[in-house]
Amino acid sequence: MKKMFKKSAIAAASLGLAASILAGCGDKKEAGNADEFKGKITIWDGPRWPDEEENKFHWLEAKIKEYEEAHEGIEIELVQVPWAEMGDKLGVAIAGKGWPDIAPVDISGSAISIDHIEQGVIESMDDYLDKKEKEDFYENALDAYTYDGKLYGIPNSITLHSMLLNLDLFEEAGVEPPKDGNWTYDEFLQAAEKLTFDRDGDGKIDVYGFSTYIMPGYYEAWPFFYKNGGSPLNEDMTEFTFDSPEIVQSIQDLADLKLKHKVAPETLGGNDVGGTFQAWANEEQRTVAMEPWATWAIGAAQGAYPTNFAVANYPTGDSKDPVTIGGVGGWVMMHQDDANKRAAVADFMKFISTADEQYHMAQHYGIFPARVSAAEMDPFKDNPEMTRAMEMSDQVVMLPRHPEWRKIDEAIQNELQLVFNGEKTAEQAMADAKKAVDKIIK
Amino acid sequence: MTQMPMGAVPKKKEEKMKLFRKPNKNLFRQMKKNYSAYLFLLPKLILFTLFVAIPVVWAFILSFQKYKVFGSEFIGLENYIEVFQSEAFWIALKNTLLFTVVTVPFGVISALVLSVLIFELGKLSQSIFRSAFYLPTVTSMVIIAMVWRWMYNYDFGLFNYVLGWFGVGPVNWLGQSSTALWALIIMQCLIPFGVGIIMYLASMGSISQSLYEAARMDGAGKFKQWIHITIPLLKPTTLYLVLLSTIGSFQVFTQIIMMTGGGPGSATETLVHLIYKTGFRDFDFGLAGAQSVVLFAIILIFSIIQFRVLRHDE
Incomplete structure (x- = not known):
C-alpha cells in the first residue's frame, strides 16, 4: 500500500511547485471555534449500502442524528444526490455559488478540478488535522488530496x-x-x-x-x-x-x-x-x-x-x-466565509471519518479504508475477494493530475x-x- | 400612368408608419389604459425575466469573460475566436445541421400527412389518433431514449432481431461512426410530431368548406384540393412548426447524453451537448457562453431565412 500512487505523488508535487510559482502563497485563514457556531450545515451524499428498509442513506442519517444531539444549535441537512448526478450537480452548484458545505468528492475525479482549488472553492483542512491525525492516513491517500503542499479534504476510502x-x-x-x-x-x-x-x-x-x-x-x-x-x-x-x-x-x-x-x-x-x-x-x-x-x-x-x-x-x-x-474518495469542505462555521464543518467531517467509521464502511461498502488504523482492524477477514483486491494496492498507479x-x-x-x-x-x-x-x- | 405628387406618402406606407409611431407616442397612456392586461401578464413576465431573460443576458456577458468563481476577467472576443478555431465546434455544427436538415422536413411533412388522414375520420377515431400521436410529446425524452437504446441493443435489440429474420447479421447501431448519428436521426423521425399533428388538425378545421365545395364544382379531385387549398392555407401553421422544430432540432441533447455521449469518437457530438460539456465538465462557462451565443445566432439566421421563405403574404 505504501508504494501506492507513487507516480501521482510525483505529478502532484510537480504541479504544486508550478502552481506555487504561478499563484504565490495563499492567505492564511482564521481557524475559528466550532463551539461558537450555531446554525445549519449542509452535506451532500450519494446512496451507500442499504439497511433492512432499503434505505441507502441510513449510515449518514444516524451519524447526523448523533452529532446533532451532541452539539446543540447545530442542524445538519443531508441532501441525497444520485452518484451519477453528483458531478453535474456539484458543477452547477459551484457555478451558481450555491454549493453545500460538505461534499463527497474524489479530488482527482470529474466533480472537482484543481482549478477549483486554485480559485478557493475548496477549503484547506490543514488547520483541522494535526500531524498525528494525518499520520493515521495512508501517505498516498493524503497525497491524492494534497495540492500545493496543503490538504484539501479528508480521504475516507481507496478504490x-x-x-x-x-x-x-x-x-x-x-x-x-x-x-x-x-x-x-x-x-x-x-x-x-x-x-x-x-x-x-x-x-x-x-x-x-x-x-x-x-x-x-x-x-x-x-x-x-x-x-x-x-x-x-x-x-x-x-x-x-x-x-x-x-x-x-x-x-x-x-x-x-x-x-x-x-x-x-x-x-x-x-x-x-x-x-x-x-x-x-x-x-x-x-x-x-x-x-x-x-x-x-x-x-x-x-x-x-x-x-x-x-x-x-x-x-x-x-x-x-x-x-x-486506483482512486481515493473522501469529504471536501466547500468555501466558507464564517471561520466558526468552517471549524464546525471540519469537526463534523472528522466525526464521520474516524477509524471506526471507515472500518464500518469498508465492511459494507466495498472500499478500502484510507486510515491505517481502520485497515489494521482487518475489515475483510471474512471476505477473501476483498482481501485479494486489497493486496493489489501495491500495483496502483494514479492518473495524471x-x-x-x-x-x-x-x-x-x-x-x-x-x-x-x-x-x-x-x-x-x-x-x-x-x-x-x-x-x-x- | 398617374404620377404621385412630390412629398406624398403612399397610402400603404403611411399606414405602416402610423402603426409604428402611434404606440411609441402614447405608450404610457396605453399601458395605463390596459393596466389590467399588464397585471395578468406580470407573473409570466417575472418568470420569463428570471429564468430566460437574465440567464440569456448573463450568458452573453460571460461569453466575453474568462470565468472564475470569484472574480471573472474580461477577455474580449477570445472565447469567440476559440469557438471558431475549435475542431470540436465544427464537427458538432456539422452533426447538428445534418440532424436538423433531415428531421425537420420529415417531422413536419409526416405531421401534415398524418393530420390529413386523421381529419377524414369520425370524431371518436380522430380523438383516439390525436391522443395516440400526442402521447410521445408528454413522455419524457429520457424514457423514450432508454427504450430506443434497448431497440438498438446489439445483442437483444428489436432492430437486430428483425434483421435476423432476413438473414442479415446484427448491426452495432450506436457503436459505429457510420451508423450512430443516423440511428439517432431515424429515432427522431419515427417519434410522431404530436404538436404538429394537433396544430395542423386545428388549422384544417378552420378552413372554410365552401372552398372545397367550389373546387369540387370546378372538377378538382382530392389531391388537387389538398395541393391548391389545404397546403396554401396551412402555410402559417407550417411556418410556425418549421420554426419550432428547427429550434428544437438545433437544441438536441437528451438523446445524445442518454444514448451515445457524443460518441463513438465525435460521431454524434452536437452543439448543445458540446456546450454542456464545456460548461459543466470543463467548467469553462465563458467559452460555453460564447458557444451558446453562436448557436443563438445560427438559429436566428435560420429562423429569418425560414420566415422569409415561408411567410404568409397577404
Missing part, C-alpha cells in the same frame, strides 16, 4: 480496479483460473479463447472470454494499456506520451481481442456500462467470463448479483509487473472508441489524440 472472473463459466469451459491471480497476457488470451464458446450448439457464440467499455471518465480498460509500461503524459505533464510504441501495442492488443481473436463481443469498447456488468453478473445472462471492474463490483457480486467469482490481477506484459489504476485532465481524458477516450470499433488502428488513433492533447497542454 482500485481488478479482474473479476466468473468461476462458473471457467468451470463450464474447463479453464483453470490463474494461480494466485497472477498471469501473463498470453495466458490471459489463451484463457479468453477457451472461454469463448457456443453453449447451445447453434453455431453462434454464446459466451465470450472478455469484455469492457471505453468512456471518458472510466478506466477499467486502462491497466491493460499500461502492461508494457508507459503513461498518458510525461512526468512534468508537458508532453503526451500515450503514443509510445509500448502503449500503442497494448491498446491494439486489447482491441484485437474483438477485432482479430474474436474472444470479445461486438460491444467491447462501447459505452454501455450497465449492460457490460449485466453480461458478467446477471444470472439470466452470464455471457462474458472476465471483466475488469472497480471494487464496488465485488460488493455487488457478493450481494445484489450473487456470483461465484474470483479476483485476479490484470495480466502482465513486457514490464512483468501487474498494474492497476493535470488541471485539464478531463479534456485530455476525453481526447484520448474518444480516439480509443474508434480503435475498439475498428475504425482506426491504435497507432492512428493515438497520433490523432496527440494532436488534440498537444493543443490542450500547450
Whole structure:
C-alpha cells in the first residue's frame, strides 16, 4: 500500500511547485471555534449500502442524528444526490455559488478540478488535522488530496480496479483460473479463447472470454494499456506520451481481442456500462467470463448479483509487473466565509471519518479504508475477494493530475472508441489524440 | 400612368408608419389604459425575466469573460475566436445541421400527412389518433431514449432481431461512426410530431368548406384540393412548426447524453451537448457562453431565412 500512487505523488508535487510559482502563497485563514457556531450545515451524499428498509442513506442519517444531539444549535441537512448526478450537480452548484458545505468528492475525479482549488472553492483542512491525525492516513491517500503542499479534504476510502472472473463459466469451459491471480497476457488470451464458446450448439457464440467499455471518465480498460509500461503524459505533464510504441501495442492488443481473436463481443469498447456488468453478473445472462471492474463490483457480486467469482490481477506484459489504476474518495469542505462555521464543518467531517467509521464502511461498502488504523482492524477477514483486491494496492498507479485532465481524458477516450470499433488502428488513433492533447497542454 | 405628387406618402406606407409611431407616442397612456392586461401578464413576465431573460443576458456577458468563481476577467472576443478555431465546434455544427436538415422536413411533412388522414375520420377515431400521436410529446425524452437504446441493443435489440429474420447479421447501431448519428436521426423521425399533428388538425378545421365545395364544382379531385387549398392555407401553421422544430432540432441533447455521449469518437457530438460539456465538465462557462451565443445566432439566421421563405403574404 505504501508504494501506492507513487507516480501521482510525483505529478502532484510537480504541479504544486508550478502552481506555487504561478499563484504565490495563499492567505492564511482564521481557524475559528466550532463551539461558537450555531446554525445549519449542509452535506451532500450519494446512496451507500442499504439497511433492512432499503434505505441507502441510513449510515449518514444516524451519524447526523448523533452529532446533532451532541452539539446543540447545530442542524445538519443531508441532501441525497444520485452518484451519477453528483458531478453535474456539484458543477452547477459551484457555478451558481450555491454549493453545500460538505461534499463527497474524489479530488482527482470529474466533480472537482484543481482549478477549483486554485480559485478557493475548496477549503484547506490543514488547520483541522494535526500531524498525528494525518499520520493515521495512508501517505498516498493524503497525497491524492494534497495540492500545493496543503490538504484539501479528508480521504475516507481507496478504490482500485481488478479482474473479476466468473468461476462458473471457467468451470463450464474447463479453464483453470490463474494461480494466485497472477498471469501473463498470453495466458490471459489463451484463457479468453477457451472461454469463448457456443453453449447451445447453434453455431453462434454464446459466451465470450472478455469484455469492457471505453468512456471518458472510466478506466477499467486502462491497466491493460499500461502492461508494457508507459503513461498518458510525461512526468512534468508537458508532453503526451500515450503514443509510445509500448502503449500503442497494448491498446491494439486489447482491441484485437474483438477485432482479430474474436474472444470479445461486438460491444467491447462501447459505452454501455450497465449492460457490460449485466453480461458478467446477471444470472439470466452470464455471457462474458472476465471483466475488469472497480471494487464496488465485488460488493455487488457478493450481494445484489450473487456470483461465484474470483479476483485476479490484470495480466502482465513486457514490464512483468501487474498494474492497476486506483482512486481515493473522501469529504471536501466547500468555501466558507464564517471561520466558526468552517471549524464546525471540519469537526463534523472528522466525526464521520474516524477509524471506526471507515472500518464500518469498508465492511459494507466495498472500499478500502484510507486510515491505517481502520485497515489494521482487518475489515475483510471474512471476505477473501476483498482481501485479494486489497493486496493489489501495491500495483496502483494514479492518473495524471493535470488541471485539464478531463479534456485530455476525453481526447484520448474518444480516439480509443474508434480503435475498439475498428475504425482506426491504435497507432492512428493515438497520433490523432496527440494532436488534440498537444493543443490542450500547450 | 398617374404620377404621385412630390412629398406624398403612399397610402400603404403611411399606414405602416402610423402603426409604428402611434404606440411609441402614447405608450404610457396605453399601458395605463390596459393596466389590467399588464397585471395578468406580470407573473409570466417575472418568470420569463428570471429564468430566460437574465440567464440569456448573463450568458452573453460571460461569453466575453474568462470565468472564475470569484472574480471573472474580461477577455474580449477570445472565447469567440476559440469557438471558431475549435475542431470540436465544427464537427458538432456539422452533426447538428445534418440532424436538423433531415428531421425537420420529415417531422413536419409526416405531421401534415398524418393530420390529413386523421381529419377524414369520425370524431371518436380522430380523438383516439390525436391522443395516440400526442402521447410521445408528454413522455419524457429520457424514457423514450432508454427504450430506443434497448431497440438498438446489439445483442437483444428489436432492430437486430428483425434483421435476423432476413438473414442479415446484427448491426452495432450506436457503436459505429457510420451508423450512430443516423440511428439517432431515424429515432427522431419515427417519434410522431404530436404538436404538429394537433396544430395542423386545428388549422384544417378552420378552413372554410365552401372552398372545397367550389373546387369540387370546378372538377378538382382530392389531391388537387389538398395541393391548391389545404397546403396554401396551412402555410402559417407550417411556418410556425418549421420554426419550432428547427429550434428544437438545433437544441438536441437528451438523446445524445442518454444514448451515445457524443460518441463513438465525435460521431454524434452536437452543439448543445458540446456546450454542456464545456460548461459543466470543463467548467469553462465563458467559452460555453460564447458557444451558446453562436448557436443563438445560427438559429436566428435560420429562423429569418425560414420566415422569409415561408411567410404568409397577404
